[in-house]
Amino acid sequence: MGNPKAFLTIHRKEAGHRPVHDRIHDFGEVEQTLNSNDRRMQASRCMDCGVPFCHWACPLGNKPPEWNDALYKGDWELAYRLLNSTNDFPEFTGRICPALCEKACVLNLVEHEPTTNRENEAAITEHAFEENYVRIHHPERNGKKVAVIGAGPAGLVAANRLNLKGYMVTVFDKNEDAGGLLRYGIPNFKLNKAVIDRRIDVLMQEGITFKYNQNIDVSKLPEGFDAYVIATGTPTARDLAIPGRELKGVYFALDMLAQQNRVLAGCEYTKDQLVSAKGKDVLVIGGGDTGSDCIGTAHRQGCKSVTQIEIMPKPAEGPDDPANPWPNWPRTLKTTTSHEEGCTRRWNINSLKFIGKDGKLTGVEVQEITWKPNPEGGRPIMEAVGSPEVIKADMVLLAMGFLKPELPELAPNVFVAGDVVSGPSLVVRAMASGRDAAEKVDKFFH
Template identity: 60%
Template sequence: MGNPKAFLTIHRQEAGYRPLNERITDFGEVEQTLNSHDRRLQASRCMDCGVPFCNWACPIGNIQPEWQDLLYKGKWKEAYEVLESTCDFPEFTGRICPAPCEKSCVLKLSADEPVTIRENEVAIAEAAFREGYVLPQHPIRNGKKVAIIGAGPAGMVVANQLNRKGYEVTVYEKQDKVGGLLRYGIPNFKLHKNVIDRRVNLMKQEGISFVTSTEIGKDISAKELVEKFDAVCVCIGAEVPRDLPIEGRELKGVHFALELLSQQNQILEGKSFDNDKLINAKGKKVLVIGGGDTGSDCIGTSARHGAIKVTQIEIMPKPPVGHNPATPWPMYPQVLKTSSSHEEGCHRRWNINTCRFIGENGQLKAVEIQEISWIKSEEGRMQMVPTGEKEIIEADLAFLAMGFVHPVQEGVIAQLELAVDNRKNITIDNRAAASTAKVFAAGDAATGASLVVRAMAGGRKAAQEIDTYLSQK
């Protein structure tokens, strides 16, 4: 720790967002950056705690105090090397991670001014690319081959880790481009897709093969896969959104959130859609059902389309502001979160149940809702109880952003099981799963829907398990 008193004299300074009236006119990244001098000052605030709770809270185990100190001292290259030792793609996590490390920073507890760890992380990563510190690595090959199904964050990490251990890695992706949720679920105003392309190009230079527009069981059989490769890792993500099977669900104008987000990202990459399939909120009243990050992304996208009104409803109670006794430090705080998209114009409501969609000539026109409260039953379960009269919200578009159910794995997994002809040895559960029959899983395919950084952590774990399995084989 180069400056042991910096946290006493230097306050937390965030880079902040681009001006609202400017950023809602485009899909450029909303977050700004600090100059290198101010960034180093922010890094100096790290106290190098005896027990670094930031490290404890980080799913991938980043050793933040070490690279914060290197950044403060101006050793950008060394800072990147330490950062990359635990995080395969800091340019991703530095942009989209909710930063549980910052919520567990001792300065969050003592002064409510945690170190700007996430912003510092992406600053280090961008400097590394800008200054040419990130160069292709060409490891000595060990003669073994691994197939990865799915090119999202977990699959990319598994590929990156195994490739650098000397394995010949082939990644199969059913979409036409690599990235998974990073490319097709997260808006450009949070993560511009050239950031993904830059990393994918580097991985290709290092010898990783990406086979896109290819679906296992359709374009290539599972049998062919397990015969051709020494191990297979399933990283198909959690692609099944939670539905809302109520009256009027079939109406035109009711969409899953990812239908909007994926289509918009594809449009920005040059793809066009027929008018009957195009989802656009220009001049429309929008209702977003679900209060999480995906719902927030729908709000920001609708604002950029030119929606005349956006309402977001959440079935759960409004979280506390600032501090929640139920989630004390160093736990991740369940408190009210206001995103950049919320600032761009949105009416938010909590404890609201959606009763039915109302249409006219097959087109959504309104949504019937009702205020509710939550009580604990005699069995200890939380139950929803109506507390208000039903009311009508006018809406031309409704986006379902209620999370994801655990992915339906039976298709791919069953095919792989039969292909290795050893069903009883296959283990796919809530861990990065491994089996004696060379089938593994990582990311949301193993755990259910979670954070990108947790999918990346699962990818690292699966890569280690695959390496152990093939080394012992």
């Protein structure tokens, strides 16, 4: 360990974000970067704990003490090798992971100034691509063929791991390009799609075949493969079946997010096909990350106003969460860069019906509620508070999560990975699941 006392003298320093007045006019990445010297100083703050809770908290089992030390000492290549040994695609997690490792950092417990692991991870990987540390591997083939159904983070990790083990891997995806929700759900201002393209190019050079626009029925898998990995995610969004749902102006969040990403990639839509917030009062129903992404996208499309409502209570403002003490993830109030760009946020709000005129949405009737303990246990009881009100809106985005799909009974040579197994979860957990699925496939043949 290079500097065991750095955490005593060097404070946490984040790269920060582009100014609001600048970033809301484009879809460029919001997050900025530190210079190399500052980044190394941040890496020096890692204390190399006897029990590294960061490693414990990371679904991938990343080893921040090891690659932070290498980064501090200026050995960027070693830092990347250590990072890439557990994380197939650190350029993705370095941008969009909520950094479970940082909340479990001992410095978060002591000072609420954890090591900047996520930013360090992104910086290490960008440096690796710039300096050609990302090598093309040509593994010796073992004669077995594996089909991966779904090119999201779980499927890509499974494909990468199996390919490096010598399997001939073909990835099938229903979309026109790889990435899953990385490409069609997460806005460019969080993850530039050129970052995905760069990695897919590496995977193709290493021998993985990609077949797009393939809507595979998992009960009728393509023939000619020795094993299969199903990583189709959770494609069905949770709907809101209340009166007025048929009105024009009510959309699923991904109707907007996926289309906007496709527009930026060069796709063209007619005026009637466009899901645009330009000049509109937007209501986002759902308080999670997808809802936040809708807010940021609405601003960049030129919305008039944005309101976000959530049926659950407002989380504690932290930084600590008594119900989930360190090193567990604190369920505290999260304010994203999109929220900072302007948004009215409300909690304990239930949606009653969509209101419209001439078939077009004009507002949503909502009801403030409270949650009471259920005397019989289980789900709390929702009770109305006061009188219903109407929130003016000519665009509603439903961002209430996704439904875990039902799978048919699978053959012994068929494995599953990612959200299709767990239900909606984090990208980093999907990646860990993809890695586990690859191990199961390999054991199946040995």
